[in-house]
Amino acid sequence: MPTPTDAASAGAAAHDLRHHGDAEVREGDLTDLAVNVRADTPPAWLKARIAASLDTLAAYPDGRAARAAVAERHGLPVERVLLTAGAAEAFVLLARALPVRRPVVVHPQFTEPEAALRDAGHEVGRVLLREEDGFRLDPADVPEDADLVVIGNPTNPTSVLHPADTITRLARPGRTLVxxxxxxxxxxxxxxxxxxxxxxxxxxxxxxxxxxxxxxxxRIGYALAGPGTIGALERAQPLWPVSAPALTAAQACVGPAALAEATRAAHRVAADRAHLLAGLAEFEEVRAVEAAEGPFVLVRMARADAVRVRLRSLGFAVRRGDTFPGLGPEWLRLAVRDRATTGRFLQALDQALTLVGR
Incomplete structure (x- = not known):
C-alpha cells in the first residue's frame, strides 16, 4: 500500500525539488531527451502569430480575448478561467492564496507543487505510489483530513494516466482537488x-x-476552477501577469485548427512512444513503466546515474529520477522523440550499458 507521510524538512532535503529537466541540457551540444517539450516546436504559423504581437508591446496586456478563447475551448464561463505565466505560477498562487491547513501531494510527480507549498510555509504530506502497484492511485490512501490534494494526470514522471473516475473519488466538501x-x-x-x-x-x-x-x-498556462477559487488566485497575482505575446499564443493554441494539429501530434507521440518502449524491451537490464501514456517514459536500471553520465558523453541528455519523491537513483525519465532519434538513442544506451558494465 502507498505510504502517506507528513514529510518534514528532512524529507524535502532528501530530494532536490527544484531540479528540473532543463538543468540536464544547459551545457554541451546534446540531443535532448530530458525536457518534455515536443521537438520541432513552436510551429512556423505560431511563431508568426507571436512575432506579429510585438507591434502591441507599447500597450499593457489585455487578457480578455485569450481568456474568452480558453473558456470557449473548454465550454466554461470566463469566470472559471485564469491565465497564468505557465502552470508553475498557478502552483505558487494556490499555495499562497488558499487557506490551506493539511496539503497532500501524490508522488512521484512534478515537484513544483510541493516546493511552492513549502515556500509558502506549509507542512506537506505525501502519498507515495509504488512501482509494484503500477504507480496507480488508490483514493483510500489519501488522508481523509487533507484539505488540498495535488495529483498529475498523466503523471510526470511515471507517465501513468489515472482514470477520471478514480481522481474524482478524491473530491469532498471542504477540499481543494488540484x-x-x-x-x-x-x-x-x-x-x-x-x-x-x-x-x-x-x-x-x-x-x-x-x-x-x-x-x-x-510561459503560458491556465487554471480552471470555480469562480470563488479563481477570484482568490487572481487577487494573488501581480498586475498584468501574462505578457501580450503569451496572450496571443494562448488564443492561437486553443483555436479549432490548433486543436486539430495537437490531436495529430498526440497520435504521433503515441506511435513514437510505442517504438521507444519496444526498443527498451530488448534490454534485459532496463525495466520501463509500460502503462506510459504521456510524452515520456520512466525506466529503471542498475547504476542509472553512471549510465546517464555515459549517455552525456555519447551526446544524449536524459532526466535523472532521484529528485522525485518516491523514486531513487536507479530511475531515469526519457522524453519521447521521433523514430530516428530513438534509434540513435537506443544505440547509445547499448554502448552506455556496456561501458558501465552489464
Whole structure:
C-alpha cells in the first residue's frame, strides 16, 4: 500500500525539488531527451502569430480575448478561467492564496507543487505510489483530513494516466482537488480529462501550453476552477501577469485548427512512444513503466546515474529520477522523440550499458 507521510524538512532535503529537466541540457551540444517539450516546436504559423504581437508591446496586456478563447475551448464561463505565466505560477498562487491547513501531494510527480507549498510555509504530506502497484492511485490512501490534494494526470514522471473516475473519488466538501493536466493534450482524445467539468466539488484543473507547442520560454498556462477559487488566485497575482505575446499564443493554441494539429501530434507521440518502449524491451537490464501514456517514459536500471553520465558523453541528455519523491537513483525519465532519434538513442544506451558494465 502507498505510504502517506507528513514529510518534514528532512524529507524535502532528501530530494532536490527544484531540479528540473532543463538543468540536464544547459551545457554541451546534446540531443535532448530530458525536457518534455515536443521537438520541432513552436510551429512556423505560431511563431508568426507571436512575432506579429510585438507591434502591441507599447500597450499593457489585455487578457480578455485569450481568456474568452480558453473558456470557449473548454465550454466554461470566463469566470472559471485564469491565465497564468505557465502552470508553475498557478502552483505558487494556490499555495499562497488558499487557506490551506493539511496539503497532500501524490508522488512521484512534478515537484513544483510541493516546493511552492513549502515556500509558502506549509507542512506537506505525501502519498507515495509504488512501482509494484503500477504507480496507480488508490483514493483510500489519501488522508481523509487533507484539505488540498495535488495529483498529475498523466503523471510526470511515471507517465501513468489515472482514470477520471478514480481522481474524482478524491473530491469532498471542504477540499481543494488540484489536477495537473499539463500533458493531457499529448494523450489522443484526452479520455480522462477533467478540464471543463463543473460537477466535481473543489476541482482545480491546471493546463500548460508550453509542452505541446514548445513555449517553455514564453510561459503560458491556465487554471480552471470555480469562480470563488479563481477570484482568490487572481487577487494573488501581480498586475498584468501574462505578457501580450503569451496572450496571443494562448488564443492561437486553443483555436479549432490548433486543436486539430495537437490531436495529430498526440497520435504521433503515441506511435513514437510505442517504438521507444519496444526498443527498451530488448534490454534485459532496463525495466520501463509500460502503462506510459504521456510524452515520456520512466525506466529503471542498475547504476542509472553512471549510465546517464555515459549517455552525456555519447551526446544524449536524459532526466535523472532521484529528485522525485518516491523514486531513487536507479530511475531515469526519457522524453519521447521521433523514430530516428530513438534509434540513435537506443544505440547509445547499448554502448552506455556496456561501458558501465552489464
Amino acid at each position: 489536477v495537473d493536466e499539463a500533458f493531457m493534450d499529448a494523450v489522443p482524445g484526452e479520455p480522462q480529462a477533467l478540464a471543463g467539468r463543473t460537477d466535481v466539488p473543489g476541482l482545480v484543473v491546471l493546463r500548460s501550453l508550453t509542452k505541446t507547442w514548445g513555449l517553455a520560454g514564453l
